[in-house]
Amino acid sequence: MEYDINKDIRAVDALLNDKSPVLLVTHINPDGDAIGSTMAMYHYLKKKGNKVWAMTPNDFPQFLAWVEASSDIIIFQKNKELAQAVIAEAKYIICIDFNGYARLKELGPLLEAANAMKVLIDHHPQPDNGFIYKIHDTKAPATAQLVFKFIKESGNIELLDKTIATCIYTGMMTDTGVFSYNINNSETFRVIADLLDAGIDRDLIYDNVFNNFSHHRMRLMGYCLNEKMVVLPHLHAAYIWLTKKEMEKFSFETGDTEGFVNMPFAIKGINITALFTEKHDHVRVSMRSRGEFDVNKVCLKYFSGGGHKNAAGGESKAPIKEVIKEFEKILESYRNEIQCFYHN
Ligand SMILES: [Mn+2]
Structure with a gap:
């Protein structure tokens, strides 16, 4: 029924x-x-x-x-x-x-x-x-x-x-x-x-x-954009990654990285974004997309997570530098699909 x-x-x-x-x-x-x-x-x-x-x-x-x-x-x-x-x-x-x-x-x-x-x-x-x-x-x-x-x-x-x-x-x-x-x-x-x-x-x-954040969060945001954002133009993707140490340096509080994952969408041609944050025993993964590319599938398959087609998350137990390397490889494996979705 x-x-x-x-x-x-x-x-x-x-x-x-x-x-x-x-x-x-x-x-x-x-x-x-x-x-x-x-x-x-x-x-x-x-x-x-x-x-x-x-x-x-x-x-x-x-x-x-x-x-x-x-x-x-x-x-x-x-x-x-x-x-x-x-x-x-x-x-x-x-x-x-x-x-x-x-x-x-x-x-x-x-x-x-x-x-x-x-x-x-x-x-x-x-x-x-x-x-x-x-x-x-x-x-x-x-x-x-x-x-x-x-x-x-x-x-x-x-x-x-x-x-x-x-x-x-x-x-x-x-x-x-x-x-x-x-x-x-x-x-x-x-x-x-x-x-x-x-x-x-x-x-x-x-x-x-x-409009209710600490000045530390604002500075962390600036640091992310200036130093920690990786842009992969051919994959229409960009991601930000942060270690625990870096977050501590900016007096990190729960919620401070909220919304960061969406920032790279402001770049022309970027339709897939990710944010990697290092926690005490794992790396948290957030992914977003616009249009056809399904980040739910990616998070389900590779990061024991899930969510929606255009917004999903997961985690990894590997060291953060390996996680981002792996992520680039994963995206590369979808290269044809991505280029087909977002040809311009
Ligand atoms: Mn909801």
């Missing part, structure tokens, strides 16, 4: 109407959509009278700390005991902005084993089985837009207040590069219209997210 998202929305709404405790969980290294979607659901369900918790596998970046009630978020890595108690008490677990338990690292198996009924709200391709209901649409530019749809289709749009709308807008704004990519139809802008009507302060949200 064909999947009907509205049918699942009605089913999830009916489930949650019993006011049982709900645990909302989002993915590791949470971004604006992860926190925005999760906190929108958090405020919405609270308003509806549910007991509700929000949880992340690890810390979220400082540029999202302004989100209302973000200090209520249970960070699994920092508070495992509380997290386990909450997982045991929850009757429903709603997985938000990720498609499988592998995206939760150590927290994944605990959730998988939990007795709670599990629901998914997400826009990544090929979600895991094992959810009783899925509010899922890969055409949605952000999970936050699906949260809006959930509230609206549940017949509760009158509960959409400034706080909930602000969280939703944050997710939509960050996952689309301030509405510059991933938008597939006019629905996104109709949703934004409703969020504006709910009283959001668009400029303040933008400032809170994008």
Whole structure:
């Protein structure tokens, strides 16, 4: 039978109407959509009278700390005991902005084993089985837009207040590069219209997210562009790589490299980008593309990760210099495909 998202929305709404405790969980290294979607659901369900918790596998970046009630978020890595108690008490677990338990690292198996009924709200391709209901649409530019749809289709749009709308807008704004990519139809802008009507302060949200960094981060950005960006014109690609030592030199804080992966797109002819950051025991890989080249496939195949066609990530256990060498070889192996997609 064909999947009907509205049918699942009605089913999830009916489930949650019993006011049982709900645990909302989002993915590791949470971004604006992860926190925005999760906190929108958090405020919405609270308003509806549910007991509700929000949880992340690890810390979220400082540029999202302004989100209302973000200090209520249970960070699994920092508070495992509380997290386990909450997982045991929850009757429903709603997985938000990720498609499988592998995206939760150590927290994944605990959730998988939990007795709670599990629901998914997400826009990544090929979600895991094992959810009783899925509010899922890969055409949605952000999970936050699906949260809006959930509230609206549940017949509760009158509960959409400034706080909930602000969280939703944050997710939509960050996952689309301030509405510059991933938008597939006019629905996104109709949703934004409703969020504006709910009283959001668009400029303040933008400032809170994008104009709220330390001067160290600004200098790190300059260093990346000047010293650490490698351009591969024949592959229509450019990448940036940073060692742990370099990040420490610039007083690195979680979230400081957010958005760096998109910077090389400003170069004419560049359609594929990557960012490599050295962590304590692995190298984090972020990849982006414009148009046809599928970075999800590359991250799945070579970097034990995944994501979307135009935005994906993964990791490698190899030393960073080897990772970037390997990356250049991988891209070279797609040379014909790339040159065919982006001939100019
Ligand atoms: Mn997302």
